[in-house]
Amino acid sequence: MSKAWRQRIHVLTSVFLVLLIGVFTMTPLYWIVNTSLKEPGTEFRIPLEYWPAKVSLQAYRDVLGPNFRIQDAIRNSVIVSSSVTVASLFFGSLAAYTIARLRFKYKIQSLMFMQVAGMMPAIITIAPTFVLIRSLGLLGKLPGLILPNIAYCIPVVSWLMAAYFAALPFELEDAGKMDGYTPFGVFWRVIMPLATPGLFSAGVIAFLGSWGEFMLALTIGMGVRTMQTVPVAILGFSRNFDLQWAWVSAGVVMSLAPIILLVVVFQRWVIRGLTAGAIKY
Amino acid sequence: MRVHLSERRLAVLLLIPAAILLIVFYYYPIVQTLIFSVFDLDHTTDWLHAPFVGLGNYIEVLKSAQFWLSMRFTLYFTVVAVFLEFWLGLGMAMATFWVTPKLRGLLRTLIIIPWAIPQVIQASMWKWLFNADMGLIGDILVKLGIVSKGPLFLVDPALAVHSVIAAYIWKTSCVTAIFLMGGLAMVPQHLIDAAKMDGARAWMRFWKITLPLIKPTILVVLLFRVGDGLRVFDIVYGLTGGGPGTMTDTLSSFAYKFYFRFVQFGLGSAYAVVTFILVFSIALYYIRKVYPHFTFRG
Numbered sequence: 001m002s003k004a005w006r007q008r009i010h011v012l013t014s015v016f017l018v019l020l021i022g023v024f025t026m027t028p029l030y031w032i033v034n035t036s037l038k039e040p041g042t043e044f045r046i047p048l049e050y051w052p053a054k055v056s057l058q059a060y061r062d063v064l065g066p067n068f069r070i071q072d073a074i075r076n077s078v079i080v081s082s083s084v085t086v087a088s089l090f091f092g093s094l095a096a097y098t099i100a101r102l103r104f105k106y107k108i109q110s111l112m113f114m115q116v117a118g119m120m121p122a123i124i125t126i127a128p129t130f131v132l133i134r135s136l137g138l139l140g141k142l143p144g145l146i147l148p149n150i151a152y153c154i155p156v157v158s159w160l161m162a163a164y165f166a167a168l169p170f171e172l173e174d175a176g177k178m179d180g181y182t183p184f185g186v187f188w189r190v191i192m193p194l195a196t197p198g199l200f201s202a203g204v205i206a207f208l209g210s211w212g213e214f215m216l217a218l219t220i221g222m223g224v225r226t227m228q229t230v231p232v233a234i235l236g237f238s239r240n241f242d243l244q245w246a247w248v249s250a251g252v253v254m255s256l257a258p259i260i261l262l263v264v265v266f267q268r269w270v271i272r273g274l275t276a277g278a279i280k281y
Numbered sequence: 282m283r284v285h286l287s288e289r290r291l292a293v294l295l296l297i298p299a300a301i302l303l304i305v306f307y308y309y310p311i312v313q314t315l316i317f318s319v320f321d322l323d324h325t326t327d328w329l330h331a332p333f334v335g336l337g338n339y340i341e342v343l344k345s346a347q348f349w350l351s352m353r354f355t356l357y358f359t360v361v362a363v364f365l366e367f368w369l370g371l372g373m374a375m376a377t378f379w380v381t382p383k384l385r386g387l388l389r390t391l392i393i394i395p396w397a398i399p400q401v402i403q404a405s406m407w408k409w410l411f412n413a414d415m416g417l418i419g420d421i422l423v424k425l426g427i428v429s430k431g432p433l434f435l436v437d438p439a440l441a442v443h444s445v446i447a448a449y450i451w452k453t454s455c456v457t458a459i460f461l462m463g464g465l466a467m468v469p470q471h472l473i474d475a476a477k478m479d480g481a482r483a484w485m486r487f488w489k490i491t492l493p494l495i496k497p498t499i500l501v502v503l504l505f506r507v508g509d510g511l512r513v514f515d516i517v518y519g520l521t522g523g524g525p526g527t528m529t530d531t532l533s534s535f536a537y538k539f540y541f542r543f544v545q546f547g548l549g550s551a552y553a554v555v556t557f558i559l560v561f562s563i564a565l566y567y568i569r570k571v572y573p574h575f576t577f578r579g
Contacts, residue, residue, distance in 0.1 A: 014380035021373055022391045025455060028406050029394070031417045035409065048420050095299035104292035108575060112568055114299065117307040119505075119564040121512030123533040124557040127540050127550060128313035129306060131326045151306035154299050183291045212399030214515045219541065231401040235519055238405040245409050252402055263397040264390055271389065275463025 036249035059250035073233035084149040084210040092157030100165035118155025140224040153206040164198030201273025230255040318550035338551040355531045359510030370457025395455040404519025407448035464498025532556040
């Protein structure tokens with residue numbers, strides 16, 4: 001077979017593979033977008049319309065209206081996830097710095113302590129956490145969601161940051177000391193600025209992790225509508241308005257758009273971050 | 282003011298905030314749940330004033346048919362889901378290395394998007410796709426002439442079990458693919474090229490070179506996927522709520538019902554502890570397998 005033919009077959013199979021995987025991953029999203037663009041009520045028309053006969057934004061207007069107010073849920077999720085991201089990046093990086101670069105006897109044990117926590121099923125912690133948040137008077141309030149979620153993000157953040165810190169040259173500490181920095185100054189002024197790409201990956205992963213957290217949000221939210229996060233709100237849509245899938249779909253599209261955008265824009269960092277753990281061993 | 286700290290003091294100090302958070306929201310609740318599980322907590326969490334029942338809750342749980350049904354479903358779910366997401370994930374990961382460089386970025390984007398979608402929202406999406414009369418999947422099956430009427434994906438017991446798995450692996454096979462991409466990126470190209478020169482066919486190169494080289498990554502990925510399968514909750518809660526009946530209730534979703542629907546914290550905790558033991562043994566195996574390979578300076 002000539003080289004040109006091989007080339008052509010490679011291109012053809014590549015296109016085929018991309019189409020195949022694209023159909024697999026995108027079909028559910030396409031169907032939701034399709035449904036969200038139908039006039040509410042017409043999504044039940046048979047035969048099914050694979051593209052709305054008449055594109056309508058009514059479902060979007062409805063979910064932004066007084067009956068749904070998806071924007072409240074999105075705002076709550078943005079508040080929760082950004083606070084959780086900032087706090088868990090800070091505390092997680094502190095711990096990761098000790099594990100990756102400082103002289104300390106119990107590094108492995110500390111890493112284990114954090115990673116084992118991160119692997120635990122939510123169901124084993126949920127009841128006492130509920131009791132704890134209730135006794136703090138934080139049920140149905142956003143801080144009651146933010147505090148536990150910071151803890152939930154620390155294992156993955158410290159894991160990724162430790163991998164990132166460990167890859168930086170160790171001469172940096174000596175140079176920093178020579179420049180007159182205290183040990184903490186070395187961390188804060190020398191190492192942290194160099195770890196910005198690592199902070200990006202860990203940040204996006206923490207943001208998405210807390211954005212999608214469900215069991216705690218369901219339990220602490222106590223059905224208070226004004227403090228629902230996106231996952232709880234969407235579940236409520238599909239439960240309460242079971243028959244109006246145009247509304248549910250519009251809610252799903254609006255709540256997914258920001259995070260899908262985030263992931264596509266930061267794709268390179270996300271993949272690097274996610275694979276860092278797997279590569280280490 | 283400048284405070285001078287020795288390196289060791291600083292090390293401890295930097296660990297403290299993370300350690301406190303993890304103790305308060307992981308280790309303390311785990312211990313508390315273990316305590317809950319040996320008390321008779323009917324509509325209360327006040328274990329200090331509740332009757333101590335020892336292993337009574339566990340005996341009651343182990344004797345109930347419900348428990349064994351949810352245990353069976355959880356294990357079946359995990360085995361089937363991990364099997365499917367591994368092979369689908371490996372296929373997608375290898376595809377990203379096979380395709381022409383121009384398409385590689387696009388393919389990665391297509392694979393990473395499902396990863397971003399929260400599991401409960403994924404459940405809502407699939408609930409609509411699985412709608413018997415107006416769902417896309419039933420409609421396609423009818424159009425292909427496979428069935429005459431959209432199947433009751435979430436109502437028929439045998440179908441519901443597999444529908445939950447299908448909805449779950451849509452996202453998790455992409456997650457698996459992303460992790461395996463990291464492992465595949467580590468396979469030195471010169472080894473593949475050398476095998477090509479020796480005339481090894483594509484599938485031989487895969488079995489004899491690629492697969493053995495990414496074995497460590499595969500082990501880690503599989504352990505994490507098994508752990509994730511054993512504790513599955515969100516997709517079940519959102520898609521079927523455990524139904525029809527309790528056919529698709531997992532250990533986690535059953536424990537949750539005991540906690541917040543029946544308000545039986547003792548029994549719920551016993552369910553939760555069983556889930557915990559399963560996942561914890563995976564975690565311990567991971568630690569024993571992987572941690573000896575870690576080295577840190579200092």
